Amino acid sequence: MTIKNYKCHKISEGQASGEVLFSKDGICFYLIDPKTGVVIQKNHCLFGKSIAGKVLVFPNGTGSSVVQADGMYQLKMNHNEPKAMIVKNADTTLVASSIIMDMPLVDKVEEDFEKEINNKDVVKVNATEGIIKLLKKV
Template identity: 60%
Template sequence: MGQSYSCHKISGGKVQGEILFSQDGLCFYLVDPKTGVVIEKEHCLYGKSIAGKIIVFPYGKGSSVVQADGMYQMKMTGMSPAGMIVENADTTLAASAIILEAPMVNKAATEFYRDVSDGTRVELDAENGVITLL
């Protein structure tokens, strides 16, 4: 195992996957649940799949119903992100992740953002608040 970074558990779980960064907030309702592809036209990840990725994004967008439904639809089709690292987790986003048992953390160490880029494989241990490079 490689370098480790601290983070703060929102919703537990332990997953491995590739990192995918988003500069834009994410509305899970604007992701195609059949493919995991972001369909929000102005989004920086438009046309890219978040399925199976550990997605790093600044905040969630949309009402509680929209966020929870979007996450639920993706979970039902197996197209959910493996895990989520969010900078500013609002109550809606956090509650949706907890209800759907989706690993989510916030407060990742500053060095994480400096050292890690798209495609880096990591293990996200949300339960213990650790992100480890693989």
């Protein structure tokens, strides 16, 4: 049952559902333990939390292109990658890596999304159609 839909812009097509996890800090995928999906960057707002299987909402990627791509690849190979990603500022490496890793990635989400959605709410990101569906409020 869909509670509400939010429009967004497709970067990497696909669809996935999962719990939302917000990060106010940029993400360096190389500083996430690929065996657990836990953020190991000590000064990061998600330090000690797992991004595995989540719909990750974050402002931007950080780190060099090699570090970012390898970090995402290691997470995917260990089945600890996010199910989908929602980003404010997509860079070339994040876009290319998402396409290669077959991970839904969107940006330009309606403003109400961040006002109305909280961590642990369940959403379905349909990047192909440019829609995020709120499925469950926690």
